[in-house]
Amino acid sequence: MSNQQRILITGTAGFIGFHLAQLLLTEGFRVHGYDGMTDYYDVRLKQRRHAMLMQDGNFSMTEGMLEDAALFDRIADEFRPDVIVHLAAQAGVRYSLENPRAYIDANIVGTFNVMEAARRLEVKHLLMASTSSVYGANEDMPFTETEKVDTQLTIYAATKKATENMGHSYAHLWNLPTTMFRFFTVYGPWGRPDMAPYKFADAILGDRPVDIYNHGEMYRDFTYVDDLVRGIRLLIDAVPVRPASKDEIEEGDSLSPVAPYRVVNIGNSEKVRLLDFIDAFEQSIGRLAIRNYMEMQKGDVPATWADADLLKRLTGYRPETGFRDGVAQFVAWFRDYYGK
Template sequence: MSRGDEVIGFDSLNDYYDVSLKQARLARLLDQRGYTHVQADLSDRAAVENVFATHRPQRVVHLAAQAGVRYAAQNPHVYVSSNVTGTLHILEGCRHHGVEHLVFASTSSVYGANRAMPFNEHQGTEHPLTLYAATKKANEMMAHSYAHLYGFPCTGLRFFTVYGPWGRPDMALFLFTKSILAGEPIKVFNHGHHRRSFTYVDDIVEGVVRALDCPPGKDAAWDGMNPDPATSGVAPYRIFNIGNEQPVELLRYIEVLEECLGRKAKMEMLPLQAGDVPDTEADVSSLVDAVGYRPQVSVEQGVSNFVAWYRDYYRV
């Protein structure tokens, strides 16, 4: 909006986590010029069709999903409804209303059982370890088929462990901060030894907007015999990683949080959870080549920013 774009926001404001946090986020946008909000569910086909028909968006950024790796074990059907059916409705809207570029969120979780580090988009992703990852892999394949059949450019962005102000309360940084301030123990899985490409939210936003401004064309280097998973010779389609290239061990992440809070954590050491991968590490060279941007905010700065926001928002 700050650069003059008009934005149609679409969100169900469901109760997967604290609705008041979602409403507080939204309140920052509602009075701004150029913003229109629609409260509806992506799995509601008529509601999605109505938004496309009414507003005729030029470009679409599809970030909505049922997130969380472990919640899928409790409620698998909502993942298919939100992530698969919801994405189908977005693709149909783009198809029928001349959208010039669709950018959609995928996840580093699609790398699944792959252990070749760093993860890059040219590796196979055929072995997801969770239903969440499987639905996001399905989104990538659905988008490719629509890009091929109907010719509108699609860009998928694989996010790596996003954190920062206004984030999800079910994420580790939120849970750790709340527990440490309350003097309660935190659960540290894999004894804190797994590593993640923790990626600050501002880095994600910058990558999303830059990708939105660079729709893909067809990749000429296609022989049909050994296709590249990240590109396509038959469709205007591209996959990029967005993640910090400097993975951080969980114990270091906790140490930084302790420094920012001025308190030590009481840690309950536990084994790796089912479905979790030991490490993630992002190779973002393709993103750099395509849009000239590399995520760069350190965990020291990012966690500090989060703690400042958390203390202000929760008055603690």
């Protein structure tokens, strides 16, 4: 695809949307951001991200909620995107226990509005964010895109699985090329304050206890944000095409037999023990954590681990930043941003 194309990204004031917009702008794309600027976490962080993006003449943005279908439709009609990348969502596994309605409104109703605009405008490719949380109680690892995912453990994960199903139906009904990507524990500079890396750095630098769930017997496939958005960028060009028959689908490909629709994991393909991840923070900061070992939280899973072979097959790319290098870069940003 030509880099003169117009890409509408939802969630550009968010952690991942900000990094993706930055990458696309460096390649010369026209980018319009749409973000609700909700106060789920410190809005000043979101404002700083948007202010940085606004320094590029190829970036424009609208502040609005995805649930506002009339506003989103008007913006989409005016911008006329070639591609839509839908990243905006109510995030957070734990917050979904406290305020489940926010997830229905933002993730299901909001996503429906995005899909309707994509259908009406006949975009070349609709890409939408899902999550490793859809694997739920699955235990066969690494997780592959072709395995059955029917055991979500939180309303957050359930809404994300619902959007995958909605995406498939629209791809089938309207021949709308759609790629869903499942993220695996993304971290890095400009990360969210509700995520573990932010909490670890803040607590260790502040000499406060670090809460460590399941007594540290947790494993995550930590994915550095630059690797993640590089994967998304490359997937923009990997437009799915409805196969003529099932026989055309290669083994291991999640391409639907009845729609131009595919699900792709974006992960580091490395199962990292939580205690080793905390060790990396201690090394980067030069101070030991005060460890507060706790029981497993409701809705949490003991391990995630991505099989990223399909991403490599489609794009030639596989995330490769080691977690110690990624943590060092995150800590450097954190200390600079907060002056610690």
